[in-house]
Amino acid sequence: MNFSNTTKSASDVSLTSLFDTNNEDAGLVPSTAERRRASILSITSLLDANIYEAAKLVSSPAERRRSSISSKVVFSTDARGSKRSRVNIRTGLLTLKRDYESNLNKVSVTNWAETVETNIEQFRYPETVDEVIELVKTNDKIRCSGALHSCAPLIASDGIILSLTKLDGIISIDPKTKLVRLQSGVRIHDLCDALAPYGLAVGTLGTIDWQTISGAVMTGTHGGALTIPSLHDFVKSYTLVKPNGDIMKVTKDDLDPNLFHAMAPSMGVFGAVVEMEIEAVPLELLEAKVTAIPIEDVIKCFDNVMASNKYARFVVYPSIGKATVWTANPVDSREAAVANGATDHIGRYTNFRNDEEKAMLLEYLELCTVHEFEKADAILERVLESQVARLNHYVGQHNHVLCLERNNGIPHADIEFNLDYKKHKEVLRSVQKYCSSNRMPYYNYEIRTTKQDDAILSCCQGRDAMWIDFQAKADVAKEFFHDMESILKPFGFRKHWAKGTSNTDPTYLVQQFPRVAEFIKLMKSFDPMGKFRNTQLEAWFEVMDGLVTKAEEEEAAKNIQEEKKDDSCIVLEAEASCDGAWFEVMDGLVTEAEEEEAAKNIQEEKKDE
Numbered sequence: 001m002n003f004s005n006t007t008k009s010a011s012d013v014s015l016t017s018l019f020d021t022n023n024e025d026a027g028l029v030p031s032t033a034e035r036r037r038a039s040i041l042s043i044t045s046l047l048d049a050n051i052y053e054a055a056k057l058v059s060s061p062a063e064r065r066r067s068s069i070s071s072k073v074v075f076s077t078d079a080r081g082s083k084r085s086r087v088n089i090r091t092g093l094l095t096l097k098r099d100y101e102s103n104l105n106k107v108s109v110t111n112w113a114e115t116v117e118t119n120i121e122q123f124r125y126p127e128t129v130d131e132v133i134e135l136v137k138t139n140d141k142i143r144c145s146g147a148l149h150s151c152a153p154l155i156a157s158d159g160i161i162l163s164l165t166k167l168d169g170i171i172s173i174d175p176k177t178k179l180v181r182l183q184s185g186v187r188i189h190d191l192c193d194a195l196a197p198y199g200l201a202v203g204t205l206g207t208i209d210w211q212t213i214s215g216a217v218m219t220g221t222h223g224g225a226l227t228i229p230s231l232h233d234f235v236k237s238y239t240l241v242k243p244n245g246d247i248m249k250v251t252k253d254d255l256d257p258n259l260f261h262a263m264a265p266s267m268g269v270f271g272a273v274v275e276m277e278i279e280a281v282p283l284e285l286l287e288a289k290v291t292a293i294p295i296e297d298v299i300k301c302f303d304n305v306m307a308s309n310k311y312a313r314f315v316v317y318p319s320i321g322k323a324t325v326w327t328a329n330p331v332d333s334r335e336a337a338v339a340n341g342a343t344d345h346i347g348r349y350t351n352f353r354n355d356e357e358k359a360m361l362l363e364y365l366e367l368c369t370v371h372e373f374e375k376a377d378a379i380l381e382r383v384l385e386s387q388v389a390r391l392n393h394y395v396g397q398h399n400h401v402l403c404l405e406r407n408n409g410i411p412h413a414d415i416e417f418n419l420d421y422k423k424h425k426e427v428l429r430s431v432q433k434y435c436s437s438n439r440m441p442y443y444n445y446e447i448r449t450t451k452q453d454d455a456i457l458s459c460c461q462g463r464d465a466m467w468i469d470f471q472a473k474a475d476v477a478k479e480f481f482h483d484m485e486s487i488l489k490p491f492g493f494r495k496h497w498a499k500g501t502s503n504t505d506p507t508y509l510v511q512q513f514p515r516v517a518e519f520i521k522l523m524k525s526f527d528p529m530g531k532f533r534n535t536q537l538e539a540w541f542e543v544m545d546g547l548v549t550k551a552e553e554e555e556a557a558k559n560i561q562e563e564k565k566d567d568s569c570i571v572l573e574a575e576a577s578c579d580g581a582w583f584e585v586m587d588g589l590v591t592e593a594e595e596e597e598a599a600k601n602i603q604e605e606k607k608d609e
Contacts, residue, residue, distance in 0.1 A: 109148070116150075122161045129241070129274050135162060136272060136531075137245040143534050144268045146185070146215025149208070150498035154219070154267055156534050162272055164214060170194050171275075178280045179236065184214030184273045192399040200280040201398045203234035207352075209403040214273050219498035220265035220458060222467065223402065224313045224448035226306050226421070230460055232264035233453045239275035243531040262456045262522045265497050269533055269541075270526050286311070286401040287337045288328040288350070290391040292384055295321045298447075299428045306449050311402065314447040318435035320377050322384060326352075326391075328401050337395035345396040352404035354390065357383050361410060364443055365473065373439070380443055412442065413477035415484065416469040416496035418459035421449060423491050424466050430487050431468065441480050442471045456515045459494040469499070506543040517548045 108117040123145070126132045136142060141159025148155070155161050167183040170191065174180075175198045182191065188202060188209040195201055204223035206216070222230040237251040238260075248271075252260050263270060293301070298314055305312050311328040331337045334344050353361065360383050367376035394401075419427050431445070446469040452460050459465060468488075472480050485493075485504065494512045495504055510516050520541065530538055 116156065118156060118161065122157055122159070123163050124160050125163050125166050127166045129167070129247075132162065132164075132167070132241050132272050132274055133245050133247070135160065136241050136243065140529075140531060141534075142272070142532055144214075144218075144272050144532070146212030146218075147187070147210055149211050149215065150219060154498065154534075154537075156536065158535065164212060164272070164274070167274055173198055173200070173280075175200065179277055180280050181275070181277050182213065183275055184212065186213050187211070188213055188216060189399070189403075195280055196283055196397070196399075198280075199283050201283040202231075203279065203281045204228050204231050205399055205402040206231075207403060207405045209399060213276065213278070217264045217276070218266060218268050218273070220455075220496060221498075222448070222450045222460070223311070224467075225311050225451070226449040226464060227310065227451055229451040229453040230455075230458060232455055232458070234278050234281075235264065235276055236279055237277040238263050238273050240270060241272040241274055243271055243527045243529070258456070258518055259522060261454055262519050264455060265457050266519075266523075267497055267537060269523050269537060271532055284330045284398045285332075285334060285337070285395060286328040286398055287331040287340070287342055287393075287395045288326065288391070288401050289393050290324055290326050290388055292322055292324050292388050295323050295432065298323050299425055299432070301325070302424055302428065302447075312449070315444050316435075316447070317380060317384065317444050318432075318440055319373070319443070320380050320384070324384065324387065326404075331395060334395055340393075342393045342395040345394050345400065347400075348396070349400045349403060350391065350394060350396055352391075353383070353387065357386050358410065360386075361443060365410075368441070383443075412471040413474045413481075414469065414471055414496075414499040415477075415481045416467055416499040417484070417488050418450075418465045418467055418494040418496065419488065419491050421464040421466045427466065427468070427488065427491050430491075431484075434483070434487055438483070440470075441473070441476045445470045456519045457497070457513060459496060461513070461515070465494075467496070469496075506540055507547060510544050510547045516544060517552070520545050520548055 109120050110117050124135055126135060139160050141157055142162050143155045143157040143159075144162045144164055145155040146164060164183075164185040167185040168187070168190070169183045170186055171181040171183070173195065178200060180191070180195070180200075188205070188211055191213060192202055192205075192209060204221075204225065206221045206223060211221070217232045217235055220230055220232065237249055240248045240250060240263075242248055250260050250263055254260060263273075295316060295318065298316060302314065305314075305325060305327065309327040309329055313326050314323050315326070316323040334346065338344050360379050364376045364379045364383070367373070367379070428447075446467075448467045448469075450460050450465050450467065452462055452464050455461055470481065470484050489508065492512055495509070513519075523541065524545070527533070533541065
């Protein structure tokens with residue numbers, strides 16, 4: 001069974017592919033200035049559109065921040081189209097058009113978080129596996145990209161960037177075995193839509209679903225359920241274009257199962273994954289609830305909430321001393337949930353924040369930058385009141401409920417820590433203690449859980465885990481993230497590979513992944529020249545490799561010392577044994593001499609007589 005995406009108009013593609021990395025056509029980026037200039041002609045058709053969405057399409061993040069369209073104009077946008085709002089929109093878009101025309105020669109694009117810029121001319125967009133093979137064979141340095149969601153500089157490349165977004169075919173779905181064969185560029189939301197008619201769903205989902213399936217798997221995407229593992233645990237095979245251009249299929253049943261467990265998360269260092277087989281799960285209806293609690297109750301109820309609900313998360317707002325508890329559990333029917341008091345969100349996503357709440361949070365961040373904290377916190381109180389009232393109790397389809405920020409996320413730098421679930425009380429106490437004496441630069445932090453798995457570089461390798469996700473605008477993130485690392489280091493954190501790795505000391509990291517030596521050896525055997533590693537990954541793995549080598553040398557030296565010690569003991573034992581034999585012989589000789597002397601004396605006595 002084959003599936004294909006609906007083709008968009010040329011003007012849609014030219015605009016969205018250039019500037020909206022959230023859009024599913026982000027891979028269709030024109031490579032020439034002429035096409036970029038042509039897209040200006042489509043701007044006027046958007047003059048009556050929502051100002052925020054239009055701004056995303058026609059300006060870079062930096063220009064959006066500098067443009068004359070202030071947050072107040074965004075907040076005043078009226079979906080019903082009041083005359084005043086339409087005037088503001090028209091004025092604002094004309095300003096954007098002017099700014100855009102003055103920046104036509106800028107060819108950089110950013111990730112969703114606005115933390116990494118990349119040269120657009122480096123991107124290549126293969127449409128077939130054969131094209132991937134040719135690009136791999138003819139280029140010395142390659143990084144693969146998906147939806148550009150990662151907060152870490154994972155796709156930065158000294159050579160080309162291989163976008164896999166056009167390899168977006170769902171090849172087959174087997175309802176009986178629940179096995180799905182698909183290309184690596186398939187968007188997760190497209191996969192969810194394709195599975196639903198078969199009564200199937202993706203095994204676990206993060207907060208958003210517009211990533212490519214391969215990008216999410218390669219970076220260790222997880223959900224929020226103590227009984228469900230990360231996304232890579234549902235993968236049954238990978239089809240890989242190796243650094244030499246050869247095709248290889250990697251499965252759990254291979255002679256070397258370690259290779260399968262090293263494939264993800266691996267940040268794409270083994271080659272270009274062009275196809276996967278994943279195991280789907282039965283599609284569920286979920287009944288969800290949101291409640292607000294005092295921050296001091298988080299530690300008291302955390303374990304019970306996580307253990308008694310299939311899906312759960314805490315969102316903590318330290319500056320106002322409150323938290324929200326979100327839970328979701330399977331329900332037999334919409335009617336049963338509605339009868340229990342739920343609102344039916346049939347056929348639509350339930351965003352954790354709506355447009356109004358998002359606007360208020362943007363205003364909160366603006367007020368915090370000028371230290372108007374009292375006003376900011378008053379706004380935050382209103383946000384929570386709105387969210388709890390709107391999301392108090394509802395029912396919806398699996399992916400529509402779990403993907404809480406599909407449309408209304410606010411770009412930010414991210415750092416997500418993974419810690420042993422058994423240490424949750426100590427961890428939460430330490431974070432709350434920090435927040436009681438320091439004001440965080442963002443409005444919340446989020447806590448989720450995930451079941452353990454066997455992947456070599458998985459943050460959940462060998463342990464059920466809790467996750468704490470901290471956020472900040474990029475310009476203030478570094479110092480804050482460093483503080484969080486210092487607080488959590490005593491508890492042995494691992495870190496989400498796509499979030500904040502640039503802040504972490506590789507020396508510390510090696511100590512947290514007991515099987516990292518196996519990963520390094522496999523990576524070096526697959527790609528000895530580092531074709532699929534960029535500067536950051538090369539530096540990381542070089543340090544890690546050096547530490548592993550040093551540890552191995554120290555272990556070898558220790559073994560040699562032990563062997564020498566054992567040899568010395570053997571020698572001493574031999575010497576002792578030898579000495580014992582000598583003394584035994586000598587004692588025998590002495591005894592014999594004494595006996596002979598005694599016999600001689602007896603003979604002498606007889607002679608005298």
